[in-house]
Amino acid sequence: MMGSVGEKRIEDDLSYPILLAERVRSAADEAESFKADCWEVGKQVDRLSQMLRTLVRFTTSVQSLYERPIRRVIAEVSKNLERALTLVRKCKRHSILSLVVRITSATDFRKVLNLLDASVGDMKWLMGVLDAENNGSASGTFLSLPPIASNDPIISWVWSCIATVQMGQLTDRIEAANNLASLAQDNDRNKKIAVEEGGVPPLLKLLKESSSMEAQITAANALLVLANEPERVRSIVEEMGAPIVVQVLRDSPMKVQIPVAKLIARMAEYDPVAQEDFARENVIRPLVTLLSFETFLDDSGTRLGKQSIHSIVQINKEMEKNSWTSSNSRNYSYGPYANSYSNLHMDGSTRGGNYRKERENENPEVKIQLKINCAEALWMLAKGSASNSGRITETKGLLCLAKLVEKEQGELQYNSLMTIMEITAAAEWNSDLRRAAFKMNSSAAKAVIDQLLRVIKELDSPTLQIPAIRSIGSLARTFPARETRVIGPLVTQLGNNNQEVAMEAAIALAKFASPDNFLSMDHCKSIIEFNGVPPLMRLLTCGEKTQLHAVVLLCYLAIHAGDHKALEQARVLTAIEGADRTMFGQHPDLKDLVPRAIYQLNLYHTHTGVHPQRQLYAP
Known part of the structure; x- marks a missing residue:
């Protein structure tokens, strides 16, 4: 990860302590007093100089370098070398007046030697963390504690995890991402440190580039832990998180889509900018597509007999207004939801039918959990947003939501109702949305209203009745x-x-x-x-x-x-x-x-x- 705009290159930062080390060595050789102490200082500085040069060679050979701990450690090393240089220079031959002014004692040397020893410890730890491939995974360095972090161990553990997520082998990256999530889960301070120390970009990279389903799930879950506060969500957005997350949602198996949909819901809940970014990336269509998977199959044939010829013609006319050609349309050409089904399932994904068989054969619990999370994502995207609510209705999402309220129970039914509540709330104050989505001759509007009334009348559940009542109230003018x-x-x-x-x-x-x-x-x-x-x-x-x-x-x-x-x-x-x-x-x-x-x-x-x-x- 490169430094921020205007920040010096890491090689430039490293050149300064190397130059300081050379000056300290030269001053130690020229010392006239405290020669033995100066020799000890020079010996420690030589070790540091060698480590610094090794670090320079390492940084120039690595493509994706995690710079945060390097800059912090180098700044501390440079400060300690400056103190060593000031002390050793006092030991050169000077006039009697200078000697009176510059009094040096063995205590001063003990302090400087302790500082240099701490810098050696910091450099050892740093090289161990950065060169995880040759020095073992993050789990080993995770247990060690560099002197620079002695007062705040969390910072070193976070550095260790992030470095491995960014630079390690795949299995180590997964383990480190899990460790980082575990640390962040403890409290909000740890979350803040993880974001401030640059944990978001490598997690997004792991989510986007990994061919491992386990790695993607781990990365999505780690980001989910961090995304529980507006400022941290904004940090994910600013790292181009929205396009990455949407692309993964479109191109991944169901088990990956589950935490990714949950992440979309969380980010949209806490940050209106994330809401807008996701909408710009057209996230609503794939969410509705996933939500509608197998939703209309159970009654696509049986509903035909219950419809009048006139109503079927009207439904088909309405569907055709926003229809798209679909190779699957011949398989689902009957019933009031037929065109909606075919339209939704041909769009919102660049992978075509790569995962169709996997989806059909997937565990029912996985399918239902994905739908729960997709419904929650739509709920949060619609909340307070007339434009996003309009996008949901344009994808025929209302029909899908009505069907889920009718057929499902528990969390999926609740999330679907809450999404409808947010859409109707937006329609209450946006006349364009109200006229477009809730015309009384619209099959989608009729289906939604029928289900809202059924919930109000038949379900003895305040949790479900309240959003249904609010939705009807929001539509009062229609x-x-x-x-x-x-x-x-x-x-x-x-x-x-x-x-x-x-x-x-x-x-x-x-x-x-x-x-x-x-x-x-x-x-x-x-x-x-x-x-x-x-x-x-x-x-x-x-x-x-x-x-x-x-x-x-x-x-x-x-x-x-x-x-x-x-x-x-x-x-x-x-x-x-x-x-x-x-x-x-x-x-x-x-x-x-x-x-x-x-x-x-x-x-x-x-x-x-x-x-x-x-x-x-x-x-």
Whole structure:
């Protein structure tokens, strides 16, 4: 590894201590006092000089040199040689006045000799680490401790590991990468040292260039350990990590793709620049390809009988809009997911079908783990990114995700749901994405919505219900007034025993009822007609956060359907008037909403008699 831009060549750094050693030897030969001590200094300096010259020869013969410990050790050696030169020069013949000023003692020589002895130890260790091929693997040097690292042993162990990963034989590189990961796993300080001392480039090199599956897995896992903090992830990105990682994802067997997909997820989670870099390298297509592998095979034939001719024609038309020619299309030419399958599996990989048989024969546990990690990677790539969410939908990823939510369980189902949640969250604020991906006549949108509603209604799992509810809420502006089938399940969840699920249902329904929604009046009537007011009133007795969202939704209902009899029967006016005003700070819109809601309710509901207009919308 070359030094950074503007840093001197390593040969230039080495020339200075060699020159110093020559000067010390010359001064020792000219000494008039403390001759025996000067001779000892000269002897140690000769050993150092010989080691330095050996090191120069070594550095010029190695193509990929790990320079970090060399520069640190050479800087320390040079400092100690400077002290030795200053001391020995005092021992030359001088005037009486100079001798008075320059008092030298045996203690000074002991100190300098100790420093030179430490430098000899550092040089021995350094040569052992760098020339691992002739001096044994990193495991031997890993146990030794150079004097320069006596106060911080970790630094020498990290140096030893990195040097071997960069310069050793393949088996030693694998062992050293494992050792480095093990050290880094202990604490964040060790991770920081590993990155600062240049551990990322050799790990990326091992990942990229190695023909060994074990080596690639080890390198990916080591990088994964380091990539748990934005600054360290950025270090991987700056070493051109994204294109390397994406290329390995495309060209490797499944067992390598598993940790690589996990690494993509981790990097995208911690660094928005990594998100962008991965998108630029077109990582989403191979991820969706891997995620969809064998996903559509189980029902490609059986689904045909359940579709009307019209729906099949519509699905095929939609698929053809972004279709690519595929030699495999004749094998999967039926069913609503057929074109999606063939399109995905012909793209995103430069290796063609090299690993197709290996994939088909792979252990089911390996296949499922790869899908789990690919789904997590898509989740993190979509998070907060409308552009990446759009790329996922363009690859027909929505169909794949819907299918996984339908058929899978556990972590894969959860990761798929979370990916959908992030895509819908992006679509909520990006009208272009919303219109492109979630048209009501789109088979992908229909499949996703069907599965979200199934999760909300049928699965008694808050972990899964919450992202499904949030996703429906994010799509509130896409549903026409007649699409009341999405309102009912959300209203039902207002009465869920889990307070967080109930609160999320209130938040989602508020997006339907909000004035920002063009159809808010129709949706408010639907919420009331699905008997949403009683469970909403019960939420007012729950925690402060839940109360807040219940009040917001009640205000929307009052503003848009204030004449409905159900609001008077539930004494909504009294509830809103009694709302805790401290909540206004948490939701600034309440300052305007509450007075408007009270005005609307007073307009239609009186203490004596019934306003005739109320009967217009009586259930």
